[in-house]
């Protein structure tokens with residue numbers, strides 16, 4: 001008798017959660033870099049998502065999106081990073097021992113929040129600014145706190161879906 005076989009080309013958990021991080025990034029108004037994050041527990045249940053954007057109630061039409069200028073005049077003074085938003089969006093759920101999927105390597109400020117939230121593993125898609133002071137300090141802190149770092153293994157998977165170049 002013919003036996004119906006299960007589907008084999010389904011998404012892996014890693015592809016699924018990084019895909020959700022990438023889709024979240026598409027909510028960002030940042031004209032230069034869109035970052036998305038997804039936090040998952042040990043049972044593969046999504047605890048939170050986030051993307052980079054201006055704080056709640058602060059108009060992203062009135063605040064600057066410039067990359068250069070005085071402190072008050074660039075986006076960096078105002079924007080909340082995707083990782084911080086995902087941590088703050090978890091609505092009271094414990095993030096202890098959770099995994100953060102993020103499309104960009106976390107900065108030092110987010111590294112502090114990641115450590116304090118109890119996240120144990122960070123899976124990232126791209127290390128966009130490896131030579132920046134923020135990335136260097138982040139790597140130092142995450143290593144000291146014994147947080148596992150893993151680069152997502154197959155980014156071309158998302159290029160085929162037009163979610164990532």
Ligand SMILES: Nc1nc(=O)n([C@H]2C[C@H](O)[C@@H](COP(=O)(O)O)O2)cc1CO
Pocket residue numbers: 030032033034035051052053067075079080081082083104105106107110134
């Ligand atoms: N890990 C990160 N998560 C983030 O959400 N961001 C945000 C902050 C800015 O809105 C944007 C970076 O802008 P740019 O310098 O590439 O034009 O991405 C940046 C990083 C990089 O550390």
Ligand SMILES: [Zn+2]
Pocket residue numbers: 081083084106107108109110111
């Ligand atoms: Zn950050």
